[in-house]
Amino acid sequence: MRLRFSLTLGLLLLAVVAPAAAQEGATLSPRALDEAALPGVMAKAVDYFIxxxxxxxxxxxxxxxxxxxxxxxxxxxxxxxxxxxxxxxxxxxxxxxxxxxxxxxxxxxxxxxxxxxxxxxxxxxxxxxxxxxxxxxxxxxxxxxxxxxxxxxxxxxxxxxxxxxxxxxxxxxxxxxxxxxxxxxxxxxxxxxxxxxxxxxxxxxxQSAWKAPGPDNPLFRDNKEAATELLGVLVHSVEMVKDQRLRPFYDGAIDGNPDKGRPKLAIYWRSGNTMASIGANLRGLQTLFSIAGMENLLPGDSRSIAGSVNFLFKALISASDRVEGPIDAALADNKRRSRLDFIALNTADLLDRLNRDFGGAIGLGAGFSFADGD
Missing domain, CATH: 1.20.1420.20 (M75 peptidase, HXXE motif)
Structure with missing residues (x-):
């Protein structure tokens, strides 16, 4: 029942956000970064978030x-x-x-x-x-x-x-x-x-390097390099939440058998701050994405990708907030375990949307993968 509940939520979420991304997917090539918007986005990331x-x-x-x-x-x-x-x-x-x-x-x-x-x-x-x-x-x-x-x-x-x-x-x-x-x-x-x-x-x-990409910039020789760094912050961090913060203590169902969990491998398990930390990671990512205006980097007909990303962030933050209490108690409760399943499923989807959909829409080459560090 727990796994079915999680998958139902996940599939429902995918059904809501997938059509827009699929429509975008038909028109992603060729795509290009909105270079005029990039300096402003980088400046907002520094001034309003970092x-x-x-x-x-x-x-x-x-x-x-x-x-x-x-x-x-x-x-x-x-x-x-x-x-x-x-x-x-x-x-x-x-x-x-x-x-x-x-x-x-x-x-x-x-x-x-x-x-x-x-x-x-x-x-x-x-x-x-x-x-x-x-x-x-x-x-x-x-x-x-x-x-x-x-x-x-x-x-x-x-x-x-x-x-x-x-x-x-x-x-x-x-x-x-x-x-x-x-x-x-x-x-x-x-x-x-x-x-x-x-x-x-x-x-x-x-901050000067972030705000003014160019040939004399020690970090970013052009706008594309700067955009890659900024989007890479999101991609690598979502990957961190999925693989380094959630998976060590909980891996869902393994070969059809529910994972009992390993609470003592969870970050901040002694103080009960595990899910508060994961929730703060996700809130930080959504804040950066929104406050920097990263949707402005997208071509006009691909803006719905940003809506899909924001929808996933909100769902994941809400689910994290509802896995309350010490992590060992959460792992002993079917309802909270189903929310962990939901988080695991949809962080993977969020990673794909940022890496493939958003990255592709701003003109990154075929096969580019932030997750692989390319």
């Missing part, structure tokens, strides 16, 4: 530092709850902007230092546990922490501090070391967020 996204992240990490400091100064259950709430807010803000995995985020290992995931061999977990067991004082100072393994200085490490084995000690005096380690992580996160914001706010920096 820079505001990093500003939000910077503010959220500052709040986390403040909450962590209060917890360490006066340990209590309310102070711990306030810190956990601030942590969840950082997770949401980061999940919204982490889709921009390029430029400054890749420099100095900033992305991995902020979020080390997936941790397939529990490398990070073991290193964090060792710090706590040995009471390594060098991990309680942001300056010395940032030169340690990327696995012990970001969101995953802080989640274990707040929710992992022994976290109840944070309510009292016994948690002093653990709290100081968490405080150093929060300061490190604030520092990284500030660096990312500063890099994107610099008028002559990466």
């Amino acid at each position: 820079v505001p996204g990093y500003r939000d992240l910077s503010r959220a990490t500052a709040d986390l530092v403040e909450a962590s400091a209060a917890l360490c100064a006066t340990p209590s259950a309310p102070a711990l709850e306030a810190t956990r709430s601030a942590f969840s807010d950082v997770v949401r803000k980061w999940s919204t902007i982490e889709i921009v995995r390029l430029g400054p985020a890749l420099e100095q290992n900033r992305f991995e230092r902020f979020l080390f995931y997936p941790d397939r061999k529990s490398t990070g977990l073991k290193q964090v546990q060792a710090i706590l067991a040995k009471r390594d004082e060098s991990a309680t100072h942001a300056e010395s922490l940032k030169v340690k393994s990327v696995a012990v200085q970001g969101l995953g490490a802080f989640e274990y501090v707040l929710y992992g084995t022994g976290a109840e000690a944070l309510n009292g005096e016994d948690g002093r070391f653990r709290c100081r380690y968490g405080m150093a992580i929060s300061e490190n996160l604030k520092s990284i967020a500030g660096e990312l914001l500063a890099a994107w706010e610099e008028p002559e920096g990466i």
Whole structure:
């Protein structure tokens, strides 16, 4: 019943959006990017999504530092709850902007230092546990922490501090070391967020390259290269949600047998932020797509592709919001599992529409695949 429900929803959704794409498919060749619209689209992506996204992240990490400091100064259950709430807010803000995995985020290992995931061999977990067991004082100072393994200085490490084995000690005096380690992580996160914001706010920096493609541009020699980068952000991020965020803990039906799920492989499973993060990923993608006006890159008779993409985004966000609660509880509930099936089915469709339909409509060559990195 669960699988049938999911497939029915999926097929219904496909029936709604497929005719427009099929009609477009008959007229996709030859197609070309609307080059006059491209600079404005890139500028809006920077000014209305990327820079505001990093500003939000910077503010959220500052709040986390403040909450962590209060917890360490006066340990209590309310102070711990306030810190956990601030942590969840950082997770949401980061999940919204982490889709921009390029430029400054890749420099100095900033992305991995902020979020080390997936941790397939529990490398990070073991290193964090060792710090706590040995009471390594060098991990309680942001300056010395940032030169340690990327696995012990970001969101995953802080989640274990707040929710992992022994976290109840944070309510009292016994948690002093653990709290100081968490405080150093929060300061490190604030520092990284500030660096990312500063890099994107610099008028002559990466934002300048995004806004003015051309032969002298170090990143984009022409409008097509710039459009490829922008659309690639969406394609790679949808692929990430499908393959790196959902599939590790849930793969639907395997050879006709329902997958029981692997909740401990889900991102942020300890804090219950798994689906909140996935939902924020999807919201960030839809916001970028809409606020940058990416539909303006399409030929006039192909604009319905943008409508199909937006329809899928809205459906996926709605489904993610309805997989509420801890992920282990969601996997034990047939209704919520059916929504996970729906998300898996339709992220695959969304990926295809962005990669093939949208990419083809703006003039990318036959066989071009963002997903393959071509």
